Amino acid sequence: MKLGKVKLLPFFLPGDPAMGEAVRGLAGKRSAVMLANHGPVVAGKDVEAVCNAIKELEDAARLAMITRGMNARGLTDDQVQAVVARFDIAWDV
Template sequence: MSAEARLRETLCLLARSLFERGLTHGSTGNISARTEDGGLLVSPTGTSFGRLDPGRLARFDADGNHVDGDRPTKEMPLHSAFYDTRGTAGAVVHLHSCHSVALSLLTEPGEEFLPPLTPYGMMQLGPVELLPFFLPGDPAMGQAVRGLAGKRSAVMLANHGPVVAGRDVEAACNAIEELEATAQLALLTRGLNPRALTGAQQRAVIARFDLEWDA
């Protein structure tokens, strides 16, 4: 099996896992991954994460031309923005996960989106930028990500869903699951005065794991 064939299988396998565990639903969400030749594999528009076909993924060449497969997701500006601004991005995942969307309804853009409840959100995500509401498919979403100049690996689209870039598709999926789990913890403990990580504890995590941190 070629490297691209393995990547196609892995992308669809992980997407189905996210779907089967309720982290996205219906035909929501999209996922992409960088190929060895610098191109992209992208989930098609209007498809379910639970039923992606490896042979029908949209294929882009290294110049950004759609060369094979079905028509890609309408959220391509989001994906392109991460690839163009973060040199380490090897995959991008966007979900409509329930707890993170719910938390976005209770948080204003500019506020800290994910509280520092565990070290793992810090380690896998860094600071998560809450972006304002955009209409689905609006290229302005990609422009907003570009405006962050590659300083964020994860953003939350208000009233919509999270978007996470990772070094590969496994890392991106792991990180977006951590985002959803942290959002769930934040909702479960909201109003209960939870014991979050102190400033000193946060600095220790940043130093111990050599995190890039531009809060």
């Protein structure tokens, strides 16, 4: 949740300059993105922030896999907005 919504970018061939452009196009809007069939890209103000971001992404992915097929109880809109405000994250970008 601290990362905001993690955008899934489409598949690009390895080395395709369009992949870099797609990631750069999100600069300042996302702290993490997933490259389809490749993996995550995270950003932060320093190495510690990047390490925290990848850990947060890994934990969220693990929870998503563990709870797959279960009836999840989501947060209300007000709860989501409280998290967005508290952690100053881009949720609807």
